[in-house]
Amino acid sequence: MKQLLAFIRKEFYHVFRDKRTLLILFGLPVVQIVLFGFALSSEVRNIGITILDNAHDNNSEQIINRIKTSSYFVVKDPVLNYRDIEEKFKEGSIKCALLFPSDFAGQMSHLGKVQLQIITDGSDPNTATIVVNYLTAIIANYQQQMKPAPQLSYQIIPQVRQLYNEEQNGSLNFIPGVIALIFMIVSTALTSVSIVREKELGTMEILLVSPFKPIMVLIAKAVPYLVLSIVNFIIILTLSVYLLDVEIKGSLALIFAESILFIITCLSLGLLISNRTNSQQTAMLISMMGMMLPTLLLTGFMFPLENMPWIFQVISHVLPSRYYYIIIKAVMLKGLGFSYVWKETLILAGMAIFLLTIALKNFKTRLS
Amino acid sequence: MKVLSFILQKEFRQIFRDKTILAMMFALPIVQLVILPFAANFEVKNINVAFVDYDRSTYSQKLINKIASSGYFRIVGNTISYNDALKMIEKNEADIMLEIPHGFERNLIREGSQQINISADAINGTKSSIGGGYLTAVLADFNRSLDVNIKSGNNSPANQSSLIDITYSDWFNPSREYKYYMVPGILVLLLTLIGGFITALNIVREKEIGTIEQINVTPIKKWQFILGKLIPFWIVGMIVFTVGLIAMYIVYGIFPKGSIPVLYLFAAVYLIALLGFGLLISTFSNSQLQAMFVAFFFMMIFMLMSGFFTSIDSMPDWARQISNLTPVTHFIKVVRLIVLKGSGFSQVKNEFLYLIGFALLLNGCAILNYRKTS
Amino acid sequence: MENKAIICKNLTKQFGSFRAVDQITFDVEQGEIFGFLGANGAGKTTAMRMLCGLSFPTSGKATVAGFDVYKQQEKIKASIGYMSQKFSLYENLTVFENIEFYGGVYGLSRSEIRKRGEEMVSTLGLTNEAKKLVGGLPTGWKQKLAFSVAIFHRPKIVFLDEPTGGVDPVTRRQFWELIYEAAANGITVFVTTHYMDEAEYCKRISVMVDGKVEALDTPANLKKEFNTHSMDDVFYQLARRAQRTADQS
Numbered sequence: 001m002k003q004l005l006a007f008i009r010k011e012f013y014h015v016f017r018d019k020r021t022l023l024i025l026f027g028l029p030v031v032q033i034v035l036f037g038f039a040l041s042s043e044v045r046n047i048g049i050t051i052l053d054n055a056h057d058n059n060s061e062q063i064i065n066r067i068k069t070s071s072y073f074v075v076k077d078p079v080l081n082y083r084d085i086e087e088k089f090k091e092g093s094i095k096c097a098l099l100f101p102s103d104f105a106g107q108m109s110h111l112g113k114v115q116l117q118i119i120t121d122g123s124d125p126n127t128a129t130i131v132v133n134y135l136t137a138i139i140a141n142y143q144q145q146m147k148p149a150p151q152l153s154y155q156i157i158p159q160v161r162q163l164y165n166e167e168q169n170g171s172l173n174f175i176p177g178v179i180a181l182i183f184m185i186v187s188t189a190l191t192s193v194s195i196v197r198e199k200e201l202g203t204m205e206i207l208l209v210s211p212f213k214p215i216m217v218l219i220a221k222a223v224p225y226l227v228l229s230i231v232n233f234i235i236i237l238t239l240s241v242y243l244l245d246v247e248i249k250g251s252l253a254l255i256f257a258e259s260i261l262f263i264i265t266c267l268s269l270g271l272l273i274s275n276r277t278n279s280q281q282t283a284m285l286i287s288m289m290g291m292m293l294p295t296l297l298l299t300g301f302m303f304p305l306e307n308m309p310w311i312f313q314v315i316s317h318v319l320p321s322r323y324y325y326i327i328i329k330a331v332m333l334k335g336l337g338f339s340y341v342w343k344e345t346l347i348l349a350g351m352a353i354f355l356l357t358i359a360l361k362n363f364k365t366r367l368s
Numbered sequence: 369m370k371v372l373s374f375i376l377q378k379e380f381r382q383i384f385r386d387k388t389i390l391a392m393m394f395a396l397p398i399v400q401l402v403i404l405p406f407a408a409n410f411e412v413k414n415i416n417v418a419f420v421d422y423d424r425s426t427y428s429q430k431l432i433n434k435i436a437s438s439g440y441f442r443i444v445g446n447t448i449s450y451n452d453a454l455k456m457i458e459k460n461e462a463d464i465m466l467e468i469p470h471g472f473e474r475n476l477i478r479e480g481s482q483q484i485n486i487s488a489d490a491i492n493g494t495k496s497s498i499g500g501g502y503l504t505a506v507l508a509d510f511n512r513s514l515d516v517n518i519k520s521g522n523n524s525p526a527n528q529s530s531l532i533d534i535t536y537s538d539w540f541n542p543s544r545e546y547k548y549y550m551v552p553g554i555l556v557l558l559l560t561l562i563g564g565f566i567t568a569l570n571i572v573r574e575k576e577i578g579t580i581e582q583i584n585v586t587p588i589k590k591w592q593f594i595l596g597k598l599i600p601f602w603i604v605g606m607i608v609f610t611v612g613l614i615a616m617y618i619v620y621g622i623f624p625k626g627s628i629p630v631l632y633l634f635a636a637v638y639l640i641a642l643l644g645f646g647l648l649i650s651t652f653s654n655s656q657l658q659a660m661f662v663a664f665f666f667m668m669i670f671m672l673m674s675g676f677f678t679s680i681d682s683m684p685d686w687a688r689q690i691s692n693l694t695p696v697t698h699f700i701k702v703v704r705l706i707v708l709k710g711s712g713f714s715q716v717k718n719e720f721l722y723l724i725g726f727a728l729l730l731n732g733c734a735i736l737n738y739r740k741t742s
Numbered sequence: 743m744e745n746k747a748i749i750c751k752n753l754t755k756q757f758g759s760f761r762a763v764d765q766i767t768f769d770v771e772q773g774e775i776f777g778f779l780g781a782n783g784a785g786k787t788t789a790m791r792m793l794c795g796l797s798f799p800t801s802g803k804a805t806v807a808g809f810d811v812y813k814q815q816e817k818i819k820a821s822i823g824y825m826s827q828k829f830s831l832y833e834n835l836t837v838f839e840n841i842e843f844y845g846g847v848y849g850l851s852r853s854e855i856r857k858r859g860e861e862m863v864s865t866l867g868l869t870n871e872a873k874k875l876v877g878g879l880p881t882g883w884k885q886k887l888a889f890s891v892a893i894f895h896r897p898k899i900v901f902l903d904e905p906t907g908g909v910d911p912v913t914r915r916q917f918w919e920l921i922y923e924a925a926a927n928g929i930t931v932f933v934t935t936h937y938m939d940e941a942e943y944c945k946r947i948s949v950m951v952d953g954k955v956e957a958l959d960t961p962a963n964l965k966k967e968f969n970t971h972s973m974d975d976v977f978y979q980l981a982r983r984a985q986r987t988a989d990q991s
Contacts, residue, residue: 018655018657018658020652020653020658020661020662021657021658021661024661024662024664024665025661027665028665028668031665031669032668032672035669035672035673035687036672038684038687039673039683039684039686039687039690040672040673040677040678040683040687041678041682041683043682044679044681044682045681045682046681046682047681048681074681086539087715089539089540089709090705090709090710090711090712090715091705091711091715091716092701092704092705092711092715092716095681113532113533114532114533115532115533115534115535116532116533116534116535117534117535117536117537118534118535118536118537119536119537119538119539120536120537120538120539121538121539121540121709122538122539122540123540123548123549123704123708123709124549124679125545125546125549126546127679128538132534132536135534136534139532139534140532142532143532154476154477154480154481154511154514155480155481155482155511156476156481156482156484156507156508156510156511157481157482157483157484158483158484158486158503158504158507159483159484159485159486160486160487160488160500160503160504161485161486161487161488162488162490162496163457163487163488163489163490164489164490164491172490172491172492173491173492185664189660190657190661193656193657193660194657197655197656197657200576279388280573280656280657280660281388281569281573281656282388284569284656284660285388285391285392288664289396297403297404297407298407302677303407304492304495306413306414307413307414308406308407309406312403312406312407326460329460329491330458330459330460333491334458334491336458340458340459370846370849371846371847371849373846374842374843374845374846374847375843375846375847377842377843377846378832378835378839378842378843381835381839382832382834382835385834386834577828577830577833578826578827578828578829578830579830579831579832581796581826581830582824582826582830584796585794585795585796585819585822585824586819586844586847586848587816587819587820587847587848587849588847589816740795740796740815741795741796741797741798741815742796742797742798
């Protein structure tokens with residue numbers, strides 16, 4: 001036991017001596033949280049719009065003013081003719097254009113209606129939809145002012161309440177994603193690469209001929225990364241609570257327990273990968289491309305799962321990170337208890353045990 | 369010059385013997401281009417709605433039907449228990465729930481108005497706001513179409529006609545396929561991953577094995593060494609780009625609307641910038657582990673800030689400045705402009721200048737930093 | 743003066759407050775086999791790196807092949823060969839591809855490379871292995887190959903950093919035959935080692951202790967001076983005084 005502790009201490013030295021990697025390891029979650037929390041947003045704002053104003057009357061002026069003062073749009077230089085619109089699109093400076101016909105007021109009084117044309121950038125469909133919605137709202141607002149529509153005699157009034165996110169934090173669902181990502185990087189990628197590194201440098205053999213049982217070697221290698229992951233986890237939680245005003249609704253103990261379970265799964269994966277490869281480059285490639293990319297894409301934290309073809313949804317069921325994501329979302333953000341997540345926990349535990357057993361068995365066969 | 373040819377010969381031999389690089393050149397672009405667009409779909413569709421219908425009347429049924437037929441929603445539950453519906457939200461089976469109060473129709477006529485409570489799972493902000501918005505719109509429509517409102521005459525077409533009629537047309541992508549927007553971006557991401565990581569890892573690996581020291585002790589000049597690393601990987605990158613473009617065409621039918629030579633010109637400069645970045649990282653790293661992490665750190669920031677996942681316009685000013693300082697941002701913009709809009713060189717020359725600037729800066733720093741003698 | 747292959751005067755390398763190499767002064771004659779001995783951590787490799795142009799000295803003077811180590815490093819590099827502890831051959835290139843690369847880098851023409859390469863390969867007995875990847879060769883062959891590649895361009899001086907580590911005595915003996923042959927052809931050999939029996943093979947040796955040169959003479963003279971029959975014992979007496987251990991280097 002004392003020997004094991006000494007071994008673990010040596011591994012810690014290895015890890016902490018590499019200051020640059022450490023810096024990045026701790027910087028990663030901080031940067032991600034800052035970016036996701038403050039810089040990245042799925043909302044659409046500051047959309048570049050150009051106006052082709054053939055009317056030049058009070059109406060167009062008013063509407064243009066409203067567009068200018070809304071935070072959704074940034075009105076760029078107006079165009080003088082139709083052809084210039086395409087040019088502006090091709091330069092990338094605008095995402096939409098609004099056209100006023102020359103006889104705005106005349107058409108309104110004689111025909112009773114007037115047609116405005118919006119041109120949107122169809123290559124960015126989401127923005128296009130939102131642009132049309134915003135502009136329609138602004139124009140409808142103007143119209144309401146000009147000629148108020150009569151109230152309906154009987155009104156259904158919807159009251160919309162936002163659950164779990166009263167502060168209207170951009171998108172909370174990225175936090176579990178960031179956590180899962182960090183765990184995968186530290187526990188899977190880092191562990192596997194550093195073990196393979198020892199293999200490459202030849203020091204692994206020295207360890208294996210030492211009086212240590214092989215399982216001790218693996219445990220000693222895994223422990224520093226386990227600790228690093230937990231520290232990172234605490235940093236992410238602290239930042240979320242104090243920097244982003246996120247409220248941790250559920251039981252911290254449960255959150256920690258589940259996270260440790262997931263970390264162990266990731267570590268097992270890392271060990272498994274390191275067993276099967278002999279070059280650092282390959283270990284890194286497999287960890288990053290084979291594990292992290294599917295985690296990012298198919299867990300549901302970045303992209304909604306429902307939209308994906310069923311085969312991806314099937315694959316998603318094989319990924320441990322999917323279950324961890326569900327658990328963390330439920331416990332941390334919704335404040336639910338164990339009774340809601342016991343199924344996922346069981347699956348995760350099963351995966352952890354399975355992977356760990358294979359990793360260990362593999363390791364032993366390698367030796368003989 | 370002759371020395372350079374010997375160096376290139378050695379590098380190419382090594383590259384073709386390295387299975388991982390070969391896999392990256394062909395397998396990766398195909399995998400990414402085929403899988404990612406299917407997964408990376410930000411559209412909000414199929415919002416799951418759970419109803420709590422206390423009224424159980426024809427009116428409430430009409431409302432539910434109307435919502436069901438709107439095309440945005442999927443009905444996952446219809447109970448008389450608030451708790452049951454809430455449980456569905458807790459378990460992620462429902463995204464939004466709507467309560468129809470008891471005596472809905474009766475109260476509406478008697479009191480002139482009636483409140484309907486909608487609760488949305490706001491953890492996914494986009495979904496909840498879009499879902500809430502759609503529901504509100506459907507409710508308004510339902511409201512207008514109510515018999516009582518029509519009968520009372522306040523609903524007459526004359527009164528309802530909008531003065532301002534809005535028509536809209538989409539340019540550049542009439543079918544509004546989301547994939548068209550994502551795929552070119554993914555191509556850029558691919559190139560970025562390969563360009564950024566490959567040189568860094570390769571050079572640091574030589575550091576680790578000790579062959580760099582051997583190179584430093586020979587009369588190889590700095591520029592020969594650097595070119596010897598840049599050129600082969602640049603060629604690998606251009607091959608990947610070509611494979612990517614071909615895959616893009618075969619799988620999605622996307623053919624660049626603009627000039628392909630211009631596209632290649634940009635890809636060429638972009639690769640040089642990225643390889644320079646990898647080179648720079650390698651001068652700061654002593655182990656492959658370090659290089660991998662430093663590269664990953666910066667790549668991640670670049671990609672998040674590049675406008676691929678979220679729109680640059682919505683970023684706060686300080687974030688947008690940072691975004692402009694990354695080469696990825698500019699290249700993604702250009703690729704999208706050229707491929708989807710057919711922009712010509714004159715329209716993107718600013719971005720070209722940016723990219724050249726990056727290429728010069730990054731490679732310059734790398735060259736200055738690399739020393740044969742410590 | 744100009745005939746000397748290496749001249750060192752008060753050469754020093756300091757890292758912060760740590761003096762790895764402390765004012766060493768010595769000369770190496772042309773065509774000499776010069777042994778640079780010392781314990782691990784004594785400063786041998788650091789000193790050698792300065793002489794090869796891999797690291798800037800902190801102070802002192804030195805010339806290698808007549809060129810100044812501060813200002814004419816590239817000229818030095820063109821005139822020397824180097825073999826590191828790790829052999830520095832590309833494991834995923836074949837024997838011949840390695841030869842081709844290093845030959846080309848030192849400015850030999852392709853025809854010259856081919857001619858000399860074939861000669862070298864047959865001398866080493868590697869003709870059947872010429873097209874095989876270096877990674878698959880046994881250590882002893884790799885070593886001999888690495889040395890031959892290091893002198894392929896017929897440099898004036900060749901620096902060998904612990905070239906015989908991890909190899910059996912018979913192979914070591916064969917390796918030294920190669921060194922003798924090179925010296926007979928006029929190449930100065932500067933070799934560091936901690937195998938004391940190899941010291942006997944050198945014409946003159948120096949022993950570094952704690953960054954300083956504590957002895958500089960022929961093996962015979964040193965044995966007389968320290969009143970012993972084995973170089974091991976000479977070394978032991980000198981090294982006993984050492985303050986530093988390998989952990990500090």
